[in-house]
Amino acid sequence: MxxxxxxxxxxxxxxxxxxxxxxxxxxxxxxxxxxxxxxxxxxxxxxxxxxxxxxxxxxxxxxxxxxxxxxxxxxxxxxxxxxxxxxxxxxxxxxxxxxxxxxxxxxxxxxxxxxxxxxxxxxxxxxxxxxxxxxxxxxxxxxxxxxxxxxxxxxxxxxxxxxxxxxxxxxxxxxxxxxxxxxxxxxxxxxxxxxxxxxxxxxxxxxxxxxxxxxxxxxxxxxTGPELHDIKLDDDLITVRCSPVRKVLITGGDPGAKVVQGEALTECSLPLAMFKRRWCRVTVEDSHGRRAWSNPIYLPPGRTPSITA
Incomplete structure (x- = not known):
């Protein structure tokens, strides 16, 4: 569906x-x-x-x-x-x-x-x-x-x-x-x-x-703690907004990951080009090691992917 x-x-x-x-x-x-x-x-x-x-x-x-x-x-x-x-x-x-x-x-x-x-x-x-x-x-x-x-x-x-x-x-x-x-x-x-x-x-x-x-x-x-406020796709970027975290991680159907780390991150954008199998997911981790996870994000072929569950 x-x-x-x-x-x-x-x-x-x-x-x-x-x-x-x-x-x-x-x-x-x-x-x-x-x-x-x-x-x-x-x-x-x-x-x-x-x-x-x-x-x-x-x-x-x-x-x-x-x-x-x-x-x-x-x-x-x-x-x-x-x-x-x-x-x-x-x-x-x-x-x-x-x-x-x-x-x-x-x-x-x-x-x-x-x-x-x-x-x-x-x-x-x-x-x-x-x-x-x-x-x-x-x-x-x-x-x-x-x-x-x-x-x-x-x-x-x-x-x-x-x-x-x-x-x-x-x-x-x-x-x-x-x-x-x-x-x-x-x-x-x-x-x-x-x-x-x-x-x-x-x-x-x-x-x-x-x-x-x-x-x-x-x-x-x-x-287990953090909140995901929004996830948006724009061309070949994914933008994540969340409660303050120390890490935003994009993984998916291919080995490897895209990671942004810092203190009290609430928004960041990462590239999607590595996900050749056309899906990814978002993980965020706060300063206590607690995490939140998106559902799988399926990326159809084309310059502008869409998000589905």
């Missing part, structure tokens, strides 16, 4: 976490307490995505009663069909599932279950690929995916939080995917705290269907 980049879309950015677990599966806290923590941390929405396993009676946690005029929830689950090359089960994020979504059939494969979830209205993500040792062959089989979970705050404690390498390879192979960051918060005593990684979704309202539509269209960026 050919869509415009989020900064030019109507509405505003809404901050949310797409991957969270409650005591309905292996999380430590009830949904009400989790929602309170995110709401008080300044979040606009939350998806509680409990593990959709038989041992938990296939929970699809109903959080509709937690919605207010200023905070909303998306219903979802983490799906675990068998199997990947190196694991007995998959980890597939499905945000936007309807209540009553049927459990997997005994012989239902991961691609089949993901297609069924997407057909039911869900946004489909490959959860923590690095932590799951997901291979390129595994990932390419999941043809219903909308996105790759490129940063997972819980997996970062195992030094496997970053999954951009897999996303870059998949995009180079022609898969049009977006990329999101998430907490994967369980709130167990040994876990890192929540509210560490999020998406900023551009939509006209907090209506759950509006948020889901924006996620599916790629109208969002991800962050």
């Amino acid at each position: 050919h869509v415009t980049f989020p900064f030019n879309e109507p509405g505003r950015f809404w901050r949310g976490n797409l991957h969270t677990h409650s005591d309905r599966s292996d999380g430590a806290l009830p949904p009400e307490e989790i929602a309170r923590r995110y709401r008080e941390a300044g979040y606009d929405f939350l998806a509680i995505t409990d593990h959709f396993r038989a041992k938990y009676n296939f929970p699809l946690t109903d959080t509709r009663q937690l919605r207010t005029s200023r905070f909303t929830t998306l219903l979802g689950a983490e799906l675990h069909p068998p199997r990947t090359e190196f694991s007995s089960e998959w980890h597939i994020l499905a945000v936007g599932l309807p209540l009553g979504f049927p459990p997997p059939e005994p012989d239902e494969s991961a691609p089949q279950l993901a297609r069924r979830a997407r057909g039911a209205g869900a946004f489909i993500g490959m959860a923590h690929p690095a932590a799951s040792l997901l291979t390129t062959a595994d990932a390419e089989s999941l043809d219903a995916a909308h996105a790759v979970e490129v940063y997972n705050a819980l997996s970062a404690r195992e030094d496997r939080g970053d999954s951009w390498h897999l996303a870059d390879v998949l995009i180079n192979r022609g898969h049009r995917l977006s990329a999101y960051a998430a907490d994967d918060a369980h709130f167990q005593p040994h876990d890192p705290p929540g509210c560490a990684a999020w998406v900023q979704v551009r939509a006209e309202s907090l209506d759950p269907q509006a948020l889901l539509a924006a996620l599916k269209a790629g109208h969002y960026y991800s962050s």
